[in-house]
Structures are given as C-alpha cells and as structure tokens.
Amino acid sequence: xxxxxxxxxxxxxxxxxxxxxxxLFEVTNEEFAKQLPQHSFWKGAGPHPVTDITWLEAQxxxxxxxxxxxxxxxxxxxxxGGDARLYPWGNKRPRKKAHSFYSGLIKRRIGLxxxxxxxxxxxxxxxxxxxxxxxxxxxxxxxxxxLWNFHLEYEFSKTFDRNLVPSSSKxxxxxxxxxx
Amino acid sequence: xxxxxxLSRRLFLExxxxxxxxxxxxxxxxxxxxxELHTYKGTDFIGKTREGEYENFYINFWKPMRRINGQTWxxxxxxxxxxxxxxxxxxxxxxxxxxxSSRMKCVECWSARTQWSGFSINELEKLVRPQPEAKGVLFHxxxxxxxxxxxxxxxxxxxxxxxxxxxxxxxxxxxxxxRLIAPSKYGYKNPKAILEMEYVSxxxxxxxxxxGPYSPDGTILPGTDHPLEFNKEPRRISGGEITDY
Numbered sequence: 001x002x003x004x005x006x007x008x009x010x011x012x013x014x015x016x017x018x019x020x021x022x023x024l025f026e027v028t029n030e031e032f033a034k035q036l037p038q039h040s041f042w043k044g045a046g047p048h049p050v051t052d053i054t055w056l057e058a059q060x061x062x063x064x065x066x067x068x069x070x071x072x073x074x075x076x077x078x079x080x081g082g083d084a085r086l087y088p089w090g091n092k093r094p095r096k097k098a099h100s101f102y103s104g105l106i107k108r109r110i111g112l113x114x115x116x117x118x119x120x121x122x123x124x125x126x127x128x129x130x131x132x133x134x135x136x137x138x139x140x141x142x143x144x145x146x147l148w149n150f151h152l153e154y155e156f157s158k159t160f161d162r163n164l165v166p167s168s169s170k171x172x173x174x175x176x177x178x179x180x
Numbered sequence: 181x182x183x184x185x186x187l188s189r190r191l192f193l194e195x196x197x198x199x200x201x202x203x204x205x206x207x208x209x210x211x212x213x214x215x216e217l218h219t220y221k222g223t224d225f226i227g228k229t230r231e232g233e234y235e236n237f238y239i240n241f242w243k244p245m246r247r248i249n250g251q252t253w254x255x256x257x258x259x260x261x262x263x264x265x266x267x268x269x270x271x272x273x274x275x276x277x278x279x280x281s282s283r284m285k286c287v288e289c290w291s292a293r294t295q296w297s298g299f300s301i302n303e304l305e306k307l308v309r310p311q312p313e314a315k316g317v318l319f320h321x322x323x324x325x326x327x328x329x330x331x332x333x334x335x336x337x338x339x340x341x342x343x344x345x346x347x348x349x350x351x352x353x354x355x356x357x358x359r360l361i362a363p364s365k366y367g368y369k370n371p372k373a374i375l376e377m378e379y380v381s382x383x384x385x386x387x388x389x390x391x392g393p394y395s396p397d398g399t400i401l402p403g404t405d406h407p408l409e410f411n412k413e414p415r416r417i418s419g420g421e422i423t424d425y
Contacts, residue, residue, distance in 0.1 A: 102395070
C-alpha cells in the first residue's frame with residue numbers, strides 16, 4: 001500500500017487482508033434509485049455512476065443490498081493487485097488524454113473504458129468518479145479513485161491516491177461501490 | 181474547433197478594440213505612463229491584471245469595464261419573483277452580515293485566500309420572493325459576463341453576496357460593488373461587479389461554459405492547487421471548498 005514518492009500516501013508498505021468480495025462496477029443511478037426511490041437523475045444517466053450522495057447514503061445503500069463499503073485497504077488491493085502497480089492496468093501512463101482542457105467532469109456508462117481494469121477484473125478504479133470508502137482519518141472519510149478528467153496539471157489518478165472528505169459532503173465527482 | 185477558432189478571432193478583435201480605447205483614454209487624460217495602461221491605474225477602466233498588489237490575488241475579467249459608480253449603482257432583481265425590485269448599496273448594510281475566510285480557486289490552477297463580508301442570498305429572497313418555478317439565477321455583470329447558479333447551490337452554507345473584502349468595500353478589481361462568493365466552485369462561478377440577478381426557470385449556460393471548456397456546474401474537482409501566497413507550491417486538494425490551508 002501507499003507510495004514513498006507521494007507525501008500523501010507515504011510510506012509504501014505491505015499488508016495482508018482476509019478474503020473479501022468487491023463489486024466489479026461502481027453503483028449506478030438506476031441501481032441506487034431502486035433502493036432509494038427519492039433519488040432522481042437526468043434522462044439517460046441511469047447507467048452512469050451515482051454521485052452527489054453523502055457517505056451515510058452510500059453506506060445505507062450497501063446495507064440494503066446486504067453489503068458494506070470497502071475499506072481503503074480493500075479498495076487499493078482490488079485496484080493494485082499484488083505487484084504495487086501504479087495504475088489498475090499496469091505502470092504505463094495512458095497516452096491519450098480523455099478530456100484535456102475541460103474543467104469539469106464527464107460521466108459515462110460504467111465499464112465503458114475497457115482498459116481501466118484491475119488485475120482482478122475490477123473496472124473504473126482509475127477513471128469514472130472518486131469513491132467513498134469505510135475508512136476514516138482525522139474525522140474525515142477516505143475517498144479513492146480518479147476521474148475521466150485531465151484538467152491542466154491534474155494527473156490521472158494512481159492506485160494509491162487518496163483524499164479526505166467530510167462524510168456529510170455531496171459532490172458530482174464522488175460515488176461508491178460495495179464490498180462484502 | 182471551427183467555432184473556437186472563430187471565437188478566438190472575435191475575442192482578439194474585441195480585446196484589440198478595448199486596448200485601443202484604453203490607449204486613447206490614457207492619451208486623452210494626459211498620461212503617458214505605460215505601467216498605468218497595463219494595470220488600469222489612472223484610467224476609468226478595470227480589467228484583467230496580475231501586477232503589483234494583484235500578484236497575490238490575480239484579477240480576471242471577461243472584458244475590461246468602466247468602473248462602477250457606487251452612488252448610482254442599483255442591483256436589479258428581475259425574472260421569476262413576486263417582488264422584483266432594485267437595491268442600493270446602502271440598503272444592503274441593513275442585512276444580517278456574515279464574515280468568512282475562504283479560498284478563491286481559479287480553474288487556471290492558482291488560488292488565494294482572503295476574508296469576505298456580505299449576506300446570504302436568503303436575506304435578499306425574503307424581500308423579492310422567488311416563485312416556485314424559479315430554479316436558478318442568471319447573474320449579469322458589469323464586464324458583460326454572465327453566470328448561472330442554481331438556487332440550491334446559492335442557498336448552500338458559506339455562499340455569500342459579498343460587498344466587502346478584509347473589512348473594506350470591494351475594490352473595483354475584486355468586483356465592486358457586489359460579487360458572489362461560492363467557495364466550493366471555481367472562480368468563474370463567482371461573478372463580480374453584479375448589475376442584475378435574473379430568476380429563471382431553466383438551467384442557463386454562463387459565458388465561459390457556453391463558449392469554452394468550463395463545466396456548467398463548476399464544482400472544484402480533486403487534483404492539485406497552486407496557492408499564490410505559498411509561491412504556487414503544489415498542494416493536493418480533495419475537491420469542493422479548500423479548507424486545509
């Protein structure tokens with residue numbers, strides 16, 4: 001886990017996890033609305049990852065379907081495999097910029113990017129949206145993931161990148177997937 | 181791409197026009213100081229600058245604009261509200277005031293923190309009474325800039341209609357007499373030198389979102405920030421309002 005060259009993820013270290021399962025895809029608007037019918041979304045956005053939800057709403061969804069949010073260790077293991085790779089697909093930086101020079105977020109159908117696949121077949125862990133995890137530091141929840149976005153100097157998210165977000169926040173770039 | 185090229189040409193011509201106007205204005209005023217031309221000092225205009233005191237808080241405008249006279253300025257509230265009306269700057273002083281420190285994060289990568297004072301849009305809405313079908317506000321600004329924010333976004337905590345900065349009335353460069361402060365959004369969603377707020381029933385595109393690669397939503401995304409007061413040293417940000425520094 002982690003990376004010695006990234007001050008936000010240092011030190012790099014090895015962990016051992018008990019077996020667990022994690023969803024291959026992020027939860028979509030359609031799936032979320034089935035469990036929480038008050039959730040609304042734009043026409044055509046049903047297969048897009050659900051966003052603008054709090055940590056509690058994400059956790060509530062997971063519990064309703066008999067699952068839970070993954071810990072950040074589980075999330076990173078699922079994205080990174082056992083060889084400490086930089087990206088889910090390996091160490092090679094993507095050549096093409098997905099949406100260069102666009103300041104915002106472009107959401108797409110989950111699993112659309114065939115290259116964004118981890119050693120375990122988990123999809124969209126470098127792109128798509130950031131994801132809530134069950135883990136917490138300094139009173140904030142740890143989010144993991146990345147965006148379909150390369151705005152200016154923003155780098156494609158690596159497997160060890162992490163952010164801290166207050167659990168009550170809702171953002172258009174923040175969704176989740178479940179584990180059990 | 182074709183559209184962008186056309187727009188670039190148009191922008192070039194428009195900026196050329198304004199630059200020429202400024203040269204003649206400076207000449208008319210008897211000023212030959214080149215620095216004044218670039219910084220708008222000594223002119224009746226204000227526009228984009230990063231010089232002098234603005235090295236630590238860059239100034240962006242859509243177009244150079246004539247400075248606003250606070251005595252004659254009125255904020256017009258129009259559109260879908262039951263009591264459309266105009267307000268003077270003096271009237272806003274009776275509104276419940278809020279002061280907050282927040283960081284302005286520009287989509288160009290830089291950011292700067294300062295203290296803003298103003299009032300919540302709720303104070304204004306008590307008087308103008310937006311209609312139920314009013315979903316958002318289109319801001320019309322002195323520099324011809326337009327920006328739209330939903331009422332939901334405008335009624336978030338820490339969103340202010342600001343008239344003061346660091347305890348002083350806003351300077352022309354920072355958007356005198358009134359500007360919006362929405363700390364979880366990029367700077368282009370913080371319109372300044374506001375002349376009119378129009379309540380509308382549907383989402384509208386702001387100036388930049390309409391012509392360029394600026395997201396209509398404008399929420400600050402996770403990534404890297406380069407704060408001016410820290411010599412642009414890169415810092416990780418998690419998205420939304422920057423509260424860590």
